[in-house]
Amino acid sequence: MEARHDSESLSPPQIAAIRRSMTSGRMALTRRSLLRAGGAGAMAVGGLGALGGCGIPPAGRTEANNASDDHSDEEKKVDFSNWSEYMDVSEDKKRHPTLDEFQRRTGIAVKYTEDINDNVEFFGKIKPQLAGGQSIGRDLICVTDWLAARMIRLGWMQKLDSANLPHAFANLAEGFRTPDWDPGRSYSYPWTGIPAVIAYNKKATGGRKVTSITQLLEDPKLKGRVGMLTEMRDTVGLTLLDMGKRPEDVTADDYDAALARIQKAVDRGQIRRFTGGEYTGDLGQGDLAACVAWAGDLVQLQLDKPQVEYAVPDAGYMTSTDNLLVPNKARHKKNAERLIDYYYEPKNAARVAAFINYQCPVDGVRDELAKINKDLAENPLIIPDEEMTAKSHAFRSLSSEEETVFEEKFTKLTGA
């Protein structure tokens, strides 16, 4: 340890030497200097905190005049942000054949980025620009319906020009035409339908079937091995259906009752985890015996793990959608619309559906899909039959205040 020094008793050369070591030598980080720095930092924070009074621009609704200058005609390109594994890929995994064909046909180059992994994170990422009335550098994005609804409500998305969307207009399946958050689809077109159903690992349940939310929440044989989704509308929606309520017109009381029911299962240790998309791994290796799951994942998971089965509850299931939208200030709106329209040609839609295995919202896709893969065309999770369609439900769109209250209660349920 260094000798303590007393500055009073030091000679000038010694002082100079010390100063040299402080400036050019290895300056030791000591307890005292750290404490001193901490103190100074705290003072700085205190002083600067007062500056907070200046305020920070609110993340409120943006004013009008968001119609971007459309550069579609002079710049033959379009920036498309999508979820990972949400597009067909070539054998060598390097190309996306349908995108390549779009470019060949129209001359429009697609910059395709798989940078959406999570709705809430993506919203956190693009919110500052959109709230500030700036471009997010993307012409087309794909988000889940409740987030699409929120961003349309905030005035951050652009109305689509139906003149550029003839196929989309004609081929959009009936069940997807009039969501309560975008009636008549003037802002959005669905990329996929996402049925939320029950899945179970036959090995882990010892061959037992799991067919209802009641069983999920109460069967003692499943204790500690049940998973539910962090996607509030799917988890609570299925529970509501199981209680005989309709998620389409959920009231605050219904909602609380459903949460209380799930909370009981959490307290009893019945539910192991609330998960996002990573439940597939847990279900595959049997750590989760049964869980709420998204249909598209299941079709793919079943190929690897035949012990995974699914059940559509008699009480009904939830269908949400991932939707294509054009954000404010997008530079290539028309190109984006042409891209949407391209994917509403049944042939192209079928090629994507064959890869991603999610429900396809395009009419007339069954025959095209059958040409690629007969089994997939017969799978009610991808092309729902009448019975399946009749059981499908959607969560009512919520006002801003409701959304905050519901989400807060739900995150408390999940432990945070």
Next chain:
Amino acid sequence: MTATATPDAPPDAAGPAPAPVQKPPLLKPAVRKRLVPYWLLLPGILWLLIFFAAPLIYQASTSVQTGSLEGGFKVTWHFQTYWDALSEYYPQFLRSVLYAATATVMCLMLGYPLAYLIAFRAGRWRNLVMILVIAPFFTSFLIRTLAWKTILSDSGPVVGALNSLHILDVTSYLGITEGQRVLATPLAVVCGLTYNFLPFMILPLYTSLERIDPRLHEAAGDLYARPVTTFRKVTFPLSMPGVVAGTLLTFIPATGDYINAELLGSADQKMVGNVIQSQFLRVLDYPTAAALSFILMAAILTMVTVYIRKSGTEDLV
């Protein structure tokens, strides 16, 4: 600072020679010299201002705002948010401190022997072992944590062995595991934290230990100290800077961590990092999220200050 502080100024400055017509430099050489460290500090200071001070002010302001996403948030000096956040989420706070402290102690118990081994006994294997310690950093934090889900899987060999040795019965009784599983229990979260932050403990410990002159050990032996006494009276006190630095580098990030609790825990193991994340991203209650961050920061600063004072060590590295 006085003029006497320039003993290394050029000697010719003192001569009474007739001054040739020369432009005087903008700053005296002595002044210029004194400014050098500040110039060198400038990039660091700017970095701190932009990436630390500015976000901190922004957060401070956010924490006293009220409003909603649609109506916008305005500064209303609503300090109540702090109290509300604390009284609502104190279980997660306590849990974070408990888990992080446990993980830090486990890191110390695992890391000290290893660092000692590398410093004094590894010989020519020293570099190889050091690389092995650092190697996990070549994969992402997330992937490493996810790997533990496979390792600790219910039907995996680890849990199988623990089960047949009836160790899980004991840990269940103690309340750190549940039933016949390790995943989604406190044990899994603490193990994940320990694993992920272990290198941050080992590296400063190694640096401290490696600096100890081995002749001190010999001298202790010459004075009839048994190995245990040598360790207690010589090695450990001299390694205190490493112990303090290592515990800080482990405890501080572990307290705010949310990945381990998210992936390896269940609803009952959520830490304060998870709360901040969900308040910020999911509930969109930015003031509460900001207030929670500040409370966490203040709590850590207080604990660290007390700890450094108590530990009575002067050097940190």
